[in-house]
Amino acid sequence: MDLKVAKFGGTSMATATSINQVADIVKSDAGRNYVVVSAPGKRSKNDIKVTDLLYSCFYDLEIKGECKENFAKIRDRFTGIVEELGLKFDINPYLDKVEEEMIKFHSSEYCASRGEYLSAVVMAQKLGYEFVDAKDIMVFSQEGVFMPEETNKKVAEKLSVIKKAVIPGFYGADELGVIHTFSRGGSDVSGAVVARAVNAKLYENWTDVNGFMVTDPRIVENPQQISMLSYKELRELSYMGANVLHPDSIFPVRVSNIPINIKNTFEPSNAGTMIVSAMPKEIIDKRAVTGIAGKKGYSIIFIAKAMMNNEIAFVRKVLSALEYYNVSVEHIPSGIDTMSVVVADSEIAGKEDAIIEKIRAAVSPDAIELKRGIALIATVGHGMAFKPGCSAKLCTALANAKINIRMLDQGASELNIIVGVSDSDYENAVKAIYHAFY
Ligand code: ADP
Ligand code: ASP
Ligand code: MG
Secondary structure, eight states: OOOEEEEEOTTTTSSHHHHHHHHHHHHTOTTEEEEEEOOOOOSSTTOOOHHHHHHHHHHHHHHHSOOHHHHHHHHHHHHHHHHHHTOSOOOHHHHHHHHHHHHHHOOHHHHHHHHHHHHHHHHHHHHTOEEOOGGGTSBBOTTSOBOHHHHHHHHHHHHTTOSSEEEEOSEEEOTTOOEEEOSTTTHHHHHHHHHHHTTOSEEEEEESSSSOBSSOTTTSSSOOBOSEEEHHHHHHHHHTTOTTSOGGGHHHHHHTTOOEEEEETTOTTSOOEEEESSOOHHHHHHOSOOEEEEEEEEEEEEEEOTTGGGSTTHHHHHHHHHHHTTOOOSBOOBOSSEEEEEEEHHHHTTOHHHHHHHHHHHHOOSEEEEEEEEEEEEEEOGGGGGSTTHHHHHHHHHHHTTOOOOEEEEOTTSSEEEEEEEGGGHHHHHHHHHHHHO
16 A cells, blocks of 8 residues: 555644544545644635634734633634544643643744644544654754754654654744744645655645646636646746645655645545646647736836946846845846836835835936836746747737736746736736636
8 A cells, every 4th residue: 555645734624524524535545644734724714714813812912911712712613623523532631731831932833833733633533543743843943944854854763653643734843842833834845744754655635626726716717627737837836826735845745756646625536636746748748838826915126227238237236235125036027228126015015115225326227116016927837838829829818808917027947927917907817818728
């Protein structure tokens, strides 16, 4: 039986009914020995994820010094789940300890991590598997930076003597035992880390959709499902907002070429999406565009100066000004006398004027302007490199939909074309590109 690591996301862990389905899935394959779980997610559209309730507890503690009301909601969810599952096990002592330590440690990362912790405690009881705490095997530095090699060693060592285990996703600890978390959605990374360490044949990522769709199903109704995707395409798409899988999930599995299979807990017979290191040539030949993803919340710093191209180190000076303010840059499309720097709004918030002044002082441009309200859309596919006319098709589709392209950048690998459009055009632009290629 092939060894598999199965990670189950928030919707899969949201209710006793879904947890029963998870247990059936795990038990139906003798190779599913290591299970990684998220905190319970939303039960319905307007519900609140346990992780969000935990962050609220932290803010309550900051402001009021107590978090009784929000913690009571968390307690209700877990006691309700345990009762409905019919488990003969009392979760209240675990909840009491968590509540006590949240007040004692006063750390947002500690608070946020407890959803996964409690979720894994319950799942281990349900499956009869051993509970292995992520704090003992997932290593972070004291600054909160994840340490992949140290972690790999620890996880491999620990799990070499445990045949079947449930491990909470999303967090780990530093050498002092202080809890740190990945960024949001990080249980996907935890699952990939475990898959690498136990040398799994497959990393299964169980979620609430039938795999990766060509684009966001919340924008395009019933988009086509992608049967196979490469690690590189996945990285581009998830970084640009296709949040099915955390963008950092590929790093651990890439080391050992472990494929990822996205599967639907609520429709387990669907084959889902396979994510592999190298894409078969037949698929590349057949398909130009693999997927389309995007995000709002960007700005363009537009800089014009005559003869800019002749000025030595012009780009470096602009980038140094941004580095001074600790701003990371997304794209730098440029012309002969113009240059645009695309940055996330979150990177420049509160320091916009200072950044513009710093650039002005560094390169004395003829004009400099900050254009707000930009959405970026990435159209991704290995097949685009071999097929002429992809950019033309994409631009025509946007023109026909009366959408103005504010920025265009084609990656050197020809794996992606990025366009910037106004926030208000975002959804229509995604639809127009989708329908042009599908
Ligand atoms: P989980 O809690 O299982 O980790 P997530 O909510 O993180 O699940 O990711 C699954 C969700 O990602 C889907 O419910 C869907 O709304 C969203 N999504 C965004 N883009 C895509 C896409 N291209 N294909 C499929 N789902 C997508
Ligand atoms: N529970 C965490 C979050 O909501 C991590 C995860 O679900 O992957 O972001
Ligand atoms: Mg997720």
